[in-house]
Amino acid sequence: MKLFRLQKGTRERAIARIVLFLVILTAVMIAGSHIPLDSIYVDLENINHPPGLTHLFGTDWVGRDMLTRTVKGLSLSIWVGIICSLSSTVIAAVFGILGPTLGGKADAVISWLVDLTLSVPHTILIILVSIACGGGFKGIVVGVAATHWTSLTRIIRAEVIRIHTSEYVMISKRFGKSRRFIALHHMVPHVVPQMVVGTILVFPHAILHEASITFLGFGLPPHEPAIGVILSESMKYLTSGQWWLAFFPGVCLICVSIMVSALGKSLEQIMDPVTAYKK
Amino acid sequence: MKRISVFIGKKLCKLLLLMLVVEVITFALMEASPIDPVTAYVGASTAIGAEQRELIAEKWGLNQPPASRFMSWLSNILKGDWGDSMIYRRPVMDVIRQKFLSSLALMAAAWLLSGILGFFLGVLSGYKEHSIIDRLISGYCHVLISTPAFWLGILFIIVFSVKLHWLPVGLSVPIGVLQSEVSFADKVRHLILPALTLTFTGIASICLHTREKTIEVLRSDYVIYARARGESGRSILHNHVYRNVLPPAVTLQFLSFSELFGGAVFVEQVFSYPGLGYTTVQAGLRSDMPLLMGITVISLIFVFSGNLIADLLYLVIDPRIRERRTE
Numbered sequence: 001m002k003l004f005r006l007q008k009g010t011r012e013r014a015i016a017r018i019v020l021f022l023v024i025l026t027a028v029m030i031a032g033s034h035i036p037l038d039s040i041y042v043d044l045e046n047i048n049h050p051p052g053l054t055h056l057f058g059t060d061w062v063g064r065d066m067l068t069r070t071v072k073g074l075s076l077s078i079w080v081g082i083i084c085s086l087s088s089t090v091i092a093a094v095f096g097i098l099g100p101t102l103g104g105k106a107d108a109v110i111s112w113l114v115d116l117t118l119s120v121p122h123t124i125l126i127i128l129v130s131i132a133c134g135g136g137f138k139g140i141v142v143g144v145a146a147t148h149w150t151s152l153t154r155i156i157r158a159e160v161i162r163i164h165t166s167e168y169v170m171i172s173k174r175f176g177k178s179r180r181f182i183a184l185h186h187m188v189p190h191v192v193p194q195m196v197v198g199t200i201l202v203f204p205h206a207i208l209h210e211a212s213i214t215f216l217g218f219g220l221p222p223h224e225p226a227i228g229v230i231l232s233e234s235m236k237y238l239t240s241g242q243w244w245l246a247f248f249p250g251v252c253l254i255c256v257s258i259m260v261s262a263l264g265k266s267l268e269q270i271m272d273p274v275t276a277y278k279k
Numbered sequence: 280m281k282r283i284s285v286f287i288g289k290k291l292c293k294l295l296l297l298m299l300v301v302e303v304i305t306f307a308l309m310e311a312s313p314i315d316p317v318t319a320y321v322g323a324s325t326a327i328g329a330e331q332r333e334l335i336a337e338k339w340g341l342n343q344p345p346a347s348r349f350m351s352w353l354s355n356i357l358k359g360d361w362g363d364s365m366i367y368r369r370p371v372m373d374v375i376r377q378k379f380l381s382s383l384a385l386m387a388a389a390w391l392l393s394g395i396l397g398f399f400l401g402v403l404s405g406y407k408e409h410s411i412i413d414r415l416i417s418g419y420c421h422v423l424i425s426t427p428a429f430w431l432g433i434l435f436i437i438v439f440s441v442k443l444h445w446l447p448v449g450l451s452v453p454i455g456v457l458q459s460e461v462s463f464a465d466k467v468r469h470l471i472l473p474a475l476t477l478t479f480t481g482i483a484s485i486c487l488h489t490r491e492k493t494i495e496v497l498r499s500d501y502v503i504y505a506r507a508r509g510e511s512g513r514s515i516l517h518n519h520v521y522r523n524v525l526p527p528a529v530t531l532q533f534l535s536f537s538e539l540f541g542g543a544v545f546v547e548q549v550f551s552y553p554g555l556g557y558t559t560v561q562a563g564l565r566s567d568m569p570l571l572m573g574i575t576v577i578s579l580i581f582v583f584s585g586n587l588i589a590d591l592l593y594l595v596i597d598p599r600i601r602e603r604r605t606e
Contacts, residue, residue: 128309238441
């Protein structure tokens with residue numbers, strides 16, 4: 001009876017979700033990085049095989065197994081996602097905390113930088129940055145990080161301003177607590193959870209943008225096993241009816257993106273004491 | 280009225296500053312690129328020798344130092360000359376005007392459809408909170424947020440063009456038909472799939488926002504009081520929900536110009552639809568600097584005007600803000 005109730009709890013369910021998704025994502029990552037490149041071999045006897053028991057996702061026009069290519073591509077996407085979201089969080093944390101702390105001109109400049117970044121569509125900015133870096137892995141990472149720090153910066157900045165002006169911080173100051181104490185005991189507990197959740201929620205955007213920009217031809221080079229490359233190659237074979245080349249890799253990409261954002265939301269829910277036990 | 284003109288004046292100054300900075304950044308980014316514009320232009324062909332390369336570079340002024348090139352480019356802009364596109368060999372503004380018009384048809388259709396559909400789906404979903412309809416609609420929106428626009432386009436091509444043969448695969452006009460013989464119906468047929476793709480990706484955010492707002496309004500004191508007075512569901516929708524939910528939804532739709540433009544780039548690429556998005560990709564892949572800088576400015580103005588309209592609408596639509604302004 002007690003076990004049954006535990007299962008029904010919102011918090012337990014959120015934790016179960018987090019663990020499940022983490023396991024799946026790590027499994028994909030490990031599987032992807034342990035598949036040797038030569039297992040994606042050219043097999044001209046089995047070209048254009050529709051999805052079936054031997055090849056779950058079918059094979060492409062030179063007989064490569066699409067499931068292997070997809071897993072390889074997903075693990076690459078997850079890596080790009082991790083690096084991009086971590087670096088945009090670092091930018092957001094520095095700007096979001098420095099702005100209100102320094103105040104005045106510095107704060108105005110940072111707000112203006114956010115406006116500037118948002119004034120041009122993300123796609124165009126990523127394309128430009130990616131050209132500046134000469135394309136490839138570096139171009140994608142820098143491009144996505146350079147465009148995705150804005151929303152998190154705004155959130156962190158607002159939070160820091162709110163805490164700075166809150167009563168308990170004022171009281172703390174009157175009691176003669178040092179800036180270090182205030183930063184450690186009042187700022188960190190509020191800002192760090194937001195940063196963790198923010199990082200995870202940037203992740204889906206990052207991998208979708210990575211695939212999209214690679215699809216356009218600005219990102220990862222054609223010889224990499226990336227999802228964007230697979231999808232842009234598949235465009236040539238769509239009209240001859242080989243739908244599986246585009247369908248399964250896309251569905252998998254969407255699944256990864258949904259899993260990560262569900263992970264972020266569950267984490268947000270259990271980290272905030274207000275919503276942790278709420279239905 | 281005077282307040283509004285002062286407001287617009289301030290905004291225009293802001294726009295000019297943004298344009299200048301964005302152009303400097305664009306120029307610097309293109310300069311920093313290790314991709315040689317001449318190589319990007321001629322491709323991998325070996326038929327072009329070093330001397331001819333020099334000639335091409337000289338014709339485009341590539342052999343001058345970056346700073347002086349930027350200044351001459353800027354002074355030409357002030358005279359209204361945006362330079363010539365390297366890949367289309369026509370004035371940049373001509374190219375942009377032509378491509379922007381065909382993009383505009385696509386974006387306007389998608390913008391209107393996604394706004395209207397998203398709004399009504401959102402109200403329906405919020406009104407029937409926790410019902411099966413609500414779960415279907417919001418589940419669909421959550422999936423759609425995680426779906427890249429170009430993949431949705433590919434899916435539509437697979438279903439509607441390849442399997443069902445209902446609609447053409449791509450381009451904006453039929454192949455092998457003279458420009459003068461292309462009928463309006465042909466153009467519309469070629470517009471349907473790209474516009475639908477862009478619409479479907481645009482619905483999600485407006486729908487989820489409207490749903491949240493509707494739920495919030497339905498939980499408010501005035502709606503509870505209206506229920507207590509015996510107002511019917513329909514009259515509550517008319518008198519309370521629409522009035523409170525519509526203004527922020529319209530504003531949000533104007534603020535989404537940036538995503539609309541970004542989405543159009545991918546959708547046009549998938550359908551080879553010759554609009555501004557497709558041109559952006561071509562200009563980027565072949566390092567057409569003048570065209571790329573022109574497009575950046577146009578996209579900036581496009582996004583900016585969306586934001587400006589949203590701000591102005593707030594001043595005009597919402598009676599609470601309007602009254603305060605005129606006091």
